[in-house]
Amino acid sequence: MNCILGVDIGTTNVKALAFQPETGDIVAHASAPLTTLHPQPGYAEQDPEEVWTNLIDVLDEVCREVKQQNGRIEAVGFSSAMHSSIGVDDAGKPLTNAILWSDNRAEKQAASLRHEQTALGKDIYERTGTPLHPMIPLCKLAWFREHNLRLLRRATGWISIKEYIWHKLTGKYQIDYSIATATGLFDSQRKEWYAPALEFAGIRIEQLSEPVPTTYAGKLTNSTLPNSVTDGLAEASLHIGASDGCLAxxxxxxxxxxxxxxxxxxxxxxxxxxxxxxxxxxxxxxxxxxxxxxxxxxxxxxxxxxxxxxxxxxxxxxxxxxxxxxxxxxxxxxxxxxxxxxxxxxxxxxxxxxxxxxxxxxxxxxxxxxxxxxxxxxxxxxxxxxxxxxxxxxxxxxxxxxxxxxxxxxxxxxxxxxxxxxxxxxxxxxxxxxxxxxxxxxxxxxxxxxxxxxxxxxxxxxxxxxxxxxxxxxxxxxxxxxxxxxxxxxxx
Structure with a gap:
């Protein structure tokens, strides 16, 4: 029995489904809840390590269920919530929590693009297709530019929760086109980071991941996972997938x-x-x-x-x-x-x-x-x-x-x-x-x-x-x- 695994990293839960294409049946399912933190009014954050730990627990449970049915996982695809932003250092360690789509701290920065720097705001929307709102990483990073410039520059990378998970699994900083188009930083027609948006955000292109198609495949390189996960995914190709909205x-x-x-x-x-x-x-x-x-x-x-x-x-x-x-x-x-x-x-x-x-x-x-x-x-x-x-x-x-x-x-x-x-x-x-x-x-x-x-x-x-x-x-x-x-x- 060959299976394809679908992983959904949401804001309330991490889920995984094992699907058998020949029969159309879901043969295994696991879910783990996530905690959203509100350290100040208008803030919404999650601990990236909690997301990672819960993901491994979910993968462990599904891999065990598939094995009990004498199944084999041939491929894994990933869905993830959009608009999160995490600063990481050289070793990939988080310098911030994951700042979620529902975080409104960047309201002033979004309003500036909509009502003051209107020409720039219109240009960024036309190039990216992302509405200007506090939810998007473009505005979140601009908030750091105004409130914590030292941290903004110190971070080796600014990545989403999906990129954080993908790096943990494959050792590579890569972002799928779908998540990238939701950042407000990505030229969706040229398929590249858009320089005027990066300038407004105050970051360098070196701080962003490599954009790849949503069907892009990688391999598991993390050797510290539970044996059940390592064995279960040993022959599986990992597919970076897309955002939860598009995949929904x-x-x-x-x-x-x-x-x-x-x-x-x-x-x-x-x-x-x-x-x-x-x-x-x-x-x-x-x-x-x-x-x-x-x-x-x-x-x-x-x-x-x-x-x-x-x-x-x-x-x-x-x-x-x-x-x-x-x-x-x-x-x-x-x-x-x-x-x-x-x-x-x-x-x-x-x-x-x-x-x-x-x-x-x-x-x-x-x-x-x-x-x-x-x-x-x-x-x-x-x-x-x-x-x-x-x-x-x-x-x-x-x-x-x-x-x-x-x-x-x-x-x-x-x-x-x-x-x-x-x-x-x-x-x-x-x-x-x-x-x-x-x-x-x-x-x-x-x-x-x-x-x-x-x-x-x-x-x-x-x-x-x-x-x-x-x-x-x-x-x-x-x-x-x-x-x-x-x-x-x-x-x-």
Whole structure:
């Protein structure tokens, strides 16, 4: 039994899946939680060593499970969260924690590019395809330039958590094109680091890793790993893979035009796969590389927008607003008609990325009336999350064409009520993915392409399984169209 391993290094967990291509079965699975640190308000960090240790534990468990089934791991592909930044010394030892996408300390530096150095900001967006926001390494490094220049220059390298893991496994500092395009430092068309962005960040090209294609293969060189991992991966090729957002699209089976992927976990994202780089005239959409420079397949880019406000809004409603279990909160929301009797909620509890790209924006209820009860406030909050995603979809569709079906995944998919609400608001069918592990599955599918098991990524998506499809209700959709117009008018 030959297996392909998909590893997903997220911000809440490290996961690994062992996939058997012949049967399409997941034959082993392991996961370990990660701790996010908040040493100051607005900061979000992780200990790189904890991520590494947890990854080894996960690999150890999966390798043992595969061995117990007389299996063999032939290849490993990697998915990782974007936008992290770590300073390392000559020996590869971290000089900082991993500064995560959700860290907002660089708000001033991002605002400078958007509102003061606008020509430079526009140029960087056009070259990189990365919206200007505190989340991106470009702005994080500029923060160090202003607040700790000595450390910025002292670090031999500035790398992501994925590069840190890749170096630990292979001994090489390399970054895949997908993660690179999410830094704000990488010219996505020339496939090289962009000098004006590096100058703004205050770093030298020697401090950055070698960019490589997402199908790039290496070998395990670390001899200090547990025997189970060393033995299990002895004959395996390691494939650097791509970012979790791009691989989530692939793992959701969303390669063809007209298919939009929506993921709602704590935060959320809406994405489309296209075959050319895309730029929004107002810099509101990202455009990241999934697979390019491959003469045997099409070029693929993933475009879209991330939101800070997804299921965290449901958590806020449950814990802070109603102090009620989420299952009861959802049931209560279902007692109110679509549109919440004109009550609107702007869901910006933690600032916002797309479509506003404003870390300082905050949420609010609008049109509050005497007859509105708790259930109205609950339902309006859930609708607000989806209205914000619809706003991003409207911007995206102007560039990529209309959505004909949504492939949905993430924690919200456990609520049939919320998924049906999505279908009613967007007015198109919503198809659930069979697995919520779309990042790891995407890493597996990309690895299948890299190893020649499939001839194209389109062929790889035939291995994606689906669950229930939710059809929109015409009357509720009509009602939601009117409510959404008021939501759009109320946006900051």
């Amino acid at each position: 699209n692939l793992g959701a089976g969303a390669i063809e035009s007209g298919i939009t992927t929506i993921t709602i976990g704590t935060s959320g994202a809406i994405r489309r796969t296209v075959q050319r780089p895309l730029r929004d005239e107002k810099g509101r959409l990202f455009s990241y590389i999934l697979n390019v420079s491959d003469p045997t397949d099409k070029n693929y880019y993933v475009v879209g927008g991330p939101t800070n406000n997804g299921a965290n809004v449901l958590q806020w409603v449950s814990e802070k607003l109603t102090q009620t279990e989420t299952t009861d909160v959802l049931a209560e929301a279902a007692t109110v008609e679509a549109g919440s009797d004109d009550l609107l909620f702007l869901p910006y509890l933690q600032g916002e990325r797309a479509p506003l790209w404003d870390a300082g924006v905050r949420g609010s209820y609008l049109n509050v009336d005497w007859h509105h009860g708790r259930a109205h406030f609950v339902r309006a909050a859930l609708e607000g999350v989806l209205f914000n995603l619809l706003r991003i979809e409207r911007i995206l569709s102007r560039h990529t064409g209309p959505t004909r079906v949504i492939h949905a995944n993430g924690g919200f998919a456990q609520s049939a009520f919320w998924v049906q609400m999505m279908a009613d608001i967007f007015g198109v069918p919503v198809r659930l993915n069979e697995s919520n592990e779309s990042g790891a599955i995407g890493a597996i599918l990309l690895t299948m392409k890299a190893t020649g098991r499939v001839s194209s990524l389109a062929e790889a998506t035939r291995h994606v399984g689906f669950g229930q499809t939710f059809e929109p209700d015409a009357e509720r959709h009509r009602r939601y169209q009117a409510v959404y117009k008021r939501f759009e008018q109320a946006l900051p």
